[in-house]
Amino acid sequence: MSLRLRLSLLFTLGIAIAIGIAGMVFLAQLQSGLNSALDETLRARGDAVTTRLAATQPTARPDGGDQRGDYRGEFSESEQVTQVLTPEGAVLESTAGPATLLTAAQLKRASEGSLFFTGSIEGERVRMLAMPARRAGDEVIAAVGESTGVIEDAQTRARTAIWAVGGSAVAVAGFGAWLVAGAALHPVTRMRRRLTNITEHSTDARLRVPRTRDEIASLAEAMNGLLDRLQRALARQRGFVADAGHELRTPLTALKAELELAARPGRDRETLNMAISAAAADTERLIRLAEDLLLLARADEGAEFLQARPITLSDLVAASVRSSEATAATRTISMELDADPSIRIVGDPDRVRQVVDNLLGNALRHAPEGSAVALNVRTATGDGERVAVIEVSDRGPGFPPEFLPHAFERFRRADAGRARTQGGAGLGLAVVASIANAHGGRARAENRPGGGARVWVEFPLHRPRGHSRGRDHL
Ligand SMILES: Nc1ncnc2c1ncn2[C@@H]1O[C@H](COP(=O)(O)OP(=O)(O)O)[C@@H](O)[C@H]1O
Numbered sequence: 218m219s220l221r222l223r224l225s226l227l228f229t230l231g232i233a234i235a236i237g238i239a240g241m242v243f244l245a246q247l248q249s250g251l252n253s254a255l256d257e258t259l260r261a262r263g264d265a266v267t268t269r270l271a272a273t274q275p276t277a278r279p280d281g282g283d284q285r286g287d288y289r290g291e292f293s294e295s296e297q298v299t300q301v302l303t304p305e306g307a308v309l310e311s312t313a314g315p316a317t318l319l320t321a322a323q324l325k326r327a328s329e330g331s332l333f334f335t336g337s338i339e340g341e342r343v344r345m346l347a348m349p350a351r352r353a354g355d356e357v358i359a360a361v362g363e364s365t366g367v368i369e370d371a372q373t374r375a376r377t378a379i380w381a382v383g384g385s386a387v388a389v390a391g392f393g394a395w396l397v398a399g400a401a402l403h404p405v406t407r408m409r410r411r412l413t414n415i416t417e418h419s420t421d422a423r424l425r426v427p428r429t430r431d432e433i434a435s436l437a438e439a440m441n442g443l444l445d446r447l448q449r450a451l452a453r454q455r456g457f458v459a460d461a462g463h464e465l466r467t468p469l470t471a472l473k474a475e476l477e478l479a480a481r482p483g484r485d486r487e488t489l490n491m492a493i494s495a496a497a498a499d500t501e502r503l504i505r506l507a508e509d510l511l512l513l514a515r516a517d518e519g520a521e522f523l524q525a526r527p528i529t530l531s532d533l534v535a536a537s538v539r540s541s542e543a544t545a546a547t548r549t550i551s552m553e554l555d556a557d558p559s560i561r562i563v564g565d566p567d568r569v570r571q572v573v574d575n576l577l578g579n580a581l582r583h584a585p586e587g588s589a590v591a592l593n594v595r596t597a598t599g600d601g602e603r604v605a606v607i608e609v610s611d612r613g614p615g616f617p618p619e620f621l622p623h624a625f626e627r628f629r630r631a632d633a634g635r636a637r638t639q640g641g642a643g644l645g646l647a648v649v650a651s652i653a654n655a656h657g658g659r660a661r662a663e664n665r666p667g668g669g670a671r672v673w674v675e676f677p678l679h680r681p682r683g684h685s686r687g688r689d690h691l
């Protein structure tokens with residue numbers, strides 16, 4: 218059932234119930250008003266009859282049970298009845314025929330005090346008042362009655378009026394609700410049509426926000442916000458794929474050239490060896506690139522790619538330093554490790570090692586010959602929590618200041634021309650940030666006051682909180 222129909226029906230039902238209740242209350246009020254007016258009349262007439270009876274002089278009564286009554290015709294035209302009875306039920310006077318209008322029980326109760334009841338005479342409902350009276354010194358029962366026909370007529374007319382007026386009010390309200398709901402929901406229909414037409418090729422399409430400033434307008438705004446975010450994410454993904462393709466092409470082209478060179482006839486053994494080791498180096502670079510891309514893609518998907526367990530950071534950093542010793546020695550760079558051996562985090566050792574290797578690799582590449590690269594493992598307070606910090610600093614040129622805010626972005630290199638020959642594809646720091654985020658931590662970089670770069674990562678000291686928090690890339 219459509220929302221429009223549901224709203225209209227609900228509204229109509231509400232109105233019908235309200236009018237119904239109001240009508241019933243009105244009818245009940247009318248009835249009780251009319252009844253008490255009628256009872257008032259009966260009481261006045263009863264009093265008049267009692268007074269008249271009290272003034273009656275005693276007359277000789279024939280003996281025996283056959284009492285002479287005063288019967289004045291049938292049920293009178295004015296639809297009023299009066300009957301005077303002995304307490305035993307014999308009719309002494311009557312305007313409604315010789316039959317007694319009271320049952321034995323009613324007679325008994327009426328002899329004790331006034332009694333209102335509703336009876337029927339010749340099929341017509343009559344409201345009666347019976348009360349004790351005295352007639353020539355004898356106890357009698359005076360009964361007066363009034364037809365309820367007038368009351369019933371008034372009620373029937375009121376009921377008819379309520380049905381007619383209430384029914385048309387409900388119909389009008391229902392129709393109005395149908396129109397209003399239709400007008401209110403029209404923008405929703407329009408938005409739905411527009412949304413179904415938006416594809417990945419029309420990412421700049423947006424919904425028209427109605428000027429109503431209501432829930433539907435804020436829904437449209439929220440939808441547009443979502444479309445903005447999706448568009449940005451899509452643009453980023455497309456850029457990522459394009460960059461990845463570009464980065465893959467360079468080593469692949471080099472690889473192809475080396476293989477073609479090696480395949481030429483008449484190569485001596487030495488040239489062949491050189492070509493093969495160059496090809497192997499390019500292959501190595503391709504593998505690293507593919508691994509980095511895979512890691513970033515999985516982090517983007519929000520996949521659980523961490524195999525976390527408790528690790529001692531000082532051991533891990535020391536291992537990374539050992540494996541970089543040969544590289545450092547070629548440029549007489551010394552590595553100074555200052556690590557607190559008690560610091561443990563819960564994390565994926567391979568991924569954390571990758572972080573340290575990337576940072577150390579960058580530092581060794583940028584550090585001047587004969588300088589020192591410092592590695593530091595300590596705890597600190599970040600965002601109000603104790604965190605473990607791994608920091609790598611060098612005495613190189615540092616980051617160009619305008620590049621610093623983008624250092625952790627994908628495929629970003631400060632000096633693309635130079636870095637392409639020496640360094641990687643500009644994914645190293647992006648991978649570092651992704652891994653830190655996946656552990657619930659973060660990565661930061663700055664230039665040291667005395668020159669050189671300082672790059673550090675923070676990991677929570679307790680369990681990682683999942684990788685969805687604080688991700689830099691969607
Ligand atoms: N220790 C550092 N000192 C100076 N510049 C650095 C340092 N580390 C990284 N950079 C700059 O940041 C860029 C991005 O680093 P990274 O993401 O590791 O990419 P890559 O190493 O593949 O070039 C590098 O190209 C380099 O220009």
Ligand SMILES: [Mg+2]
Binds near residue numbers: 575640641644645646
């Ligand atoms: Mg690097």
